[in-house]
Amino acid sequence: MLHIGILLLKHYKLLSLAALTDVLDTVNKLYQQKNEPAPFRITLVHSSDTHQMAQAFPHYGNECLQTGSRFNLVLVPSFTADNIQEAVAENAAFFPWIQQQYRQGAEIASFCTGAFLLAAAGMLDGRIATTHVDACKAFNKAFPSVNLLPDKTVTHDGGIYTSGGATSTFNLLLHLVEVHLGIETAIRTAKIFAVDMGRDKQHYFSTFQPARQHNDELVAATQDKIEQSYQEAGTIEEIIKDIPSSRRNIVRRFKQATGITPIEYLQLTRIEAAKKMLEQTGEQMTSIILNSGYNDPKAFRKVFRKTVGMTPSEYREKFNASAHRS
Structure with missing residues (x-):
C-alpha cells in the first residue's frame, strides 16, 4: 500500500484538493470492486495553523508535521490566493x-501553482518543472534557478513531479497511477474522468497579460502606442516613431519593465488579437491575418x-464556440 500525504496548506484551492482525493478514492474503489486491497492510504498533513481544516475531511486520516510519519508520495495542491508569494x-x-x-x-508532486511552494523550499533548483501557464512569468522571476518548461503539462525530474494549470492536475494524477499501478489502471481511471491522457502541452491555454x-x-x-497601432502592418520602429526617446533607450527600459522587447510585445499583442477573432468570429483566415497586423500569411x-503551439485552424477548431455547435 502506498502511503500518500496531501498537504493542507493555507490558501489551498478546494478544487485542487477535491481532484486529488477524488481520483485517489476512485482508484481505491476500482481495486475494492475486484476484492483486492486498496492501493492508496491517504493522510492529510497539516501545520499548527491548518489543523482545524482537517475536521472538514473526516473520511481521511490526518496528522501534523511533527508526527514524524514517513510517506511514499507527497502531494502539494495549488493555491487560491492572488498573491502566491x-x-x-x-x-x-x-x-x-x-x-x-x-x-x-518519498516522491513529491505539486499541482498547478503548488510548484511555487516546492521552488521556495529549494526542491526545484536545477530541475525541470512546470506550473500554471499564466503564472510562468512570475515563477521565472522568483525562481530563476529552476528550468521551467511553460508548455509542459507534466514534468518529472529525480522523483519530483509538477503539473500545469487546472485540468493538468488529472494528467499528473494519471501519470502517477500509471507509474505505481500500471497503464491498465491509468486508462480505466482516465475513462472514468473523461481525461485525454495524450495531452502533453498547455501553451494554447495561455493569455497574453x-x-x-x-x-x-x-x-x-x-x-499604449503598440496596443493602439498593432493592426498597422509595419515595423516596430514605425509604430513607436513618435515616442520621444532613442530606440536603444526604449528597448532597454521596455525589457526591464515588462520582461520582453517591444517587437515581442507587438507580436504577442497581434497573436492575442488573432486568437480572439478565431474564438469569437467566423471571419475568413485572410481577414484575420490582415486585421491582426500581418500582411504575410506564411509569417503569421x-x-x-x-507562440500558441498549434496552427490557427487547429486553434479555431478547439476554441470557437460556433464551430463546436455545428
Whole structure:
C-alpha cells in the first residue's frame, strides 16, 4: 500500500484538493470492486495553523508535521490566493518537512501553482518543472534557478513531479497511477474522468497579460502606442516613431519593465488579437491575418504556431464556440 500525504496548506484551492482525493478514492474503489486491497492510504498533513481544516475531511486520516510519519508520495495542491508569494511564505512551516520526506525516499508532486511552494523550499533548483501557464512569468522571476518548461503539462525530474494549470492536475494524477499501478489502471481511471491522457502541452491555454505594474511612463506610452497601432502592418520602429526617446533607450527600459522587447510585445499583442477573432468570429483566415497586423500569411502562421503551439485552424477548431455547435 502506498502511503500518500496531501498537504493542507493555507490558501489551498478546494478544487485542487477535491481532484486529488477524488481520483485517489476512485482508484481505491476500482481495486475494492475486484476484492483486492486498496492501493492508496491517504493522510492529510497539516501545520499548527491548518489543523482545524482537517475536521472538514473526516473520511481521511490526518496528522501534523511533527508526527514524524514517513510517506511514499507527497502531494502539494495549488493555491487560491492572488498573491502566491505571500501564500507560500505563510506555509513556510512545510519546507523542512517536505525536504525531510524527500531525503527519506518519498516522491513529491505539486499541482498547478503548488510548484511555487516546492521552488521556495529549494526542491526545484536545477530541475525541470512546470506550473500554471499564466503564472510562468512570475515563477521565472522568483525562481530563476529552476528550468521551467511553460508548455509542459507534466514534468518529472529525480522523483519530483509538477503539473500545469487546472485540468493538468488529472494528467499528473494519471501519470502517477500509471507509474505505481500500471497503464491498465491509468486508462480505466482516465475513462472514468473523461481525461485525454495524450495531452502533453498547455501553451494554447495561455493569455497574453501585459505587465503594467511599473512606474515607467515612457514604457507605458510605448505599450499604449503598440496596443493602439498593432493592426498597422509595419515595423516596430514605425509604430513607436513618435515616442520621444532613442530606440536603444526604449528597448532597454521596455525589457526591464515588462520582461520582453517591444517587437515581442507587438507580436504577442497581434497573436492575442488573432486568437480572439478565431474564438469569437467566423471571419475568413485572410481577414484575420490582415486585421491582426500581418500582411504575410506564411509569417503569421509561423509566429502563431511558435507562440500558441498549434496552427490557427487547429486553434479555431478547439476554441470557437460556433464551430463546436455545428
